[in-house]
Amino acid sequence: MAVQKIKPTTIEEYIHAASPAVQEKLWKLHACILKAAPGASEALKWRMPAYSYDKILVTFAVFKNHIGFYPMPSVLAAFTKELSSYQTAKGSVQFPIDKPLPLPLISKMVKFRVKESKEGIIKWRS
Template sequence: MSSQEIDDYLGRLDEVKRATLSQLRSDILRSLPNAEEGLSYAVPAFRLSGKLIAGFSAASKHLSYLPHSGTVLSSMAASDLEGYQWSKGALRFPVDRPLPRSLVKKLIAARRAET
């Protein structure tokens, strides 16, 4: 795994998606300064001690935060996820609206509590 893989992934995106996901990457690394960056299943992922903690992906009309857990999103307060579409494996958000840093911190804390 390498940070260059994520740089390459972001480099293939249009400017709006790249900017939004670059902000998410920065927020993830702020919460996980020792994370190993790379790709998992062809999308950016962040590991601690070999365990996937967070990730993200770009689709044609939305972006996704990937908690790499089937229970993180369902354990969040409804107010934290208000206005977002989500399933147990992904939190979708608009291409031009980064996730709030406070929400990213909560998502990572919930995932770390599981590992």
């Protein structure tokens, strides 16, 4: 009989479903986001952990060699210099699994999204 994979329904289940080697990083990322966005609601959106006020602030996802962090293009534009050593795309940045997470930088990016949310210029819907 094959073992049935359970589809995560919470951020905690998502983190527990990751490989043990990555779980510690994900717990730190989760805590960092919550500290930078106090009171943010938590959910899975597009099968990724998502943190929102009235609209989504940030999401992340685990891949084989990196953690994808999705803070939106406005954040990447604001933090271009700080993100220069990471692979980025239009609205995402890749943090290599084999390197420490830049938690202070992640905190600044989340706080930037919180500021955008408070100013009403945030684009993602929850």
